[in-house]
Amino acid sequence: MSANLDAATTSQPSGNTPEAGPPGGRGLVAKLAAIVVGLTAAITLMLCAFGLPSANGGPHHVPLGVTGPESAVAAVQKQLPGDDWEVTAYDNSRDLVRAVEERDAAGGLAFDEDGLTVYTATAGGQMISNAISGLGTALAGQQHVSATVHDVVPFPKDDPRGTGLASAALPMIFGGMLPAIALLQFFPGHANLRTRLAGVVAFALAGGAAVTAVLQFGIGTLDGNYWVTSLGLGLGMAALAVPFLGLESLLGYAGFGVGSVVMMFLGNPLSGLTTGPYWLPDGWSTLGQLLPPGASGSLLRANAFYDGTGAGGPALVLGLWTLAGVALMYAADRRRNGKAGSKAGDTPAV
Structure with a gap:
């Protein structure tokens, strides 16, 4: 009886023993600080990307x-x-x-x-x-x-100020982001990698046709060959969506987030869709035309108003972005297959 009492007594924690702090307290603070610094940097970058080109806008070469x-x-x-x-x-x-x-x-x-x-x-x-x-x-x-x-080259009479062109900026960018997000949700996992790629290509064709139809026949902003313009817009959407899928397949949602920040905070304000590339400072303009939103806008102008004159450069940029996304997906596939083969080789024979 005494032994049992002694054991029970020794199992009780001492009232003078200090309680342990939350696990990983320092790590939690460091993580929170990193998130705050990262968000601050992101909002600062967004302000610079939207504000500086506008503040320095004007004729440049x-x-x-x-x-x-x-x-x-x-x-x-x-x-x-x-x-x-x-x-x-x-x-x-x-x-x-x-x-x-x-x-x-x-x-x-x-x-x-x-x-x-x-x-x-x-x-x-x-x-x-x-x-x-x-x-x-x-x-x-x-x-x-x-x-x-x-x-010499006016907007159509139904939209003489080209307001529809300005309103197309965000739909063109979200036309690359939304299908990637939806396909990742409905067809997750490495096994559906090719399914997601096929879905993006199908959406790019359908989305390009739909947006072009609204701009050309609904608003009256565009004046060109409908099918050529729609294929150009579809290429622009694919040049956004495929790299998003590639970044996610290789780096996870962190890669998708980085791609979204770059396209939204840099690609959108530097696209020159409403002003034309000559209105932005030289360095900003060049960067904008090397990103999918800017190249897509330039391709849209070329096809819709200039009978395809000047379409080669933007189409090449968009094609390279699309191929880069496919290359990222291929790299993710090879890495996954390599890990699977390594695990199979390490399994001992029975």
């Missing part, structure tokens, strides 16, 4: 065509700052208009005895078009002549 008397052309070349405008002389107005139509020039100025004719391409970028119009008006005022503005 805009190709501008000029034709007319040599004295007038020389005066324009001397007067305009080289960092803003890259002036090229043309023999006549016909060549200048052709240069605008073929995207060799964003706009142009034609001097003659009747005054000044300003050629713009609103569909190539509303902000740049306005800047060229303002430049022509200012030069005409200096020379005390009248200025006439002629829009």
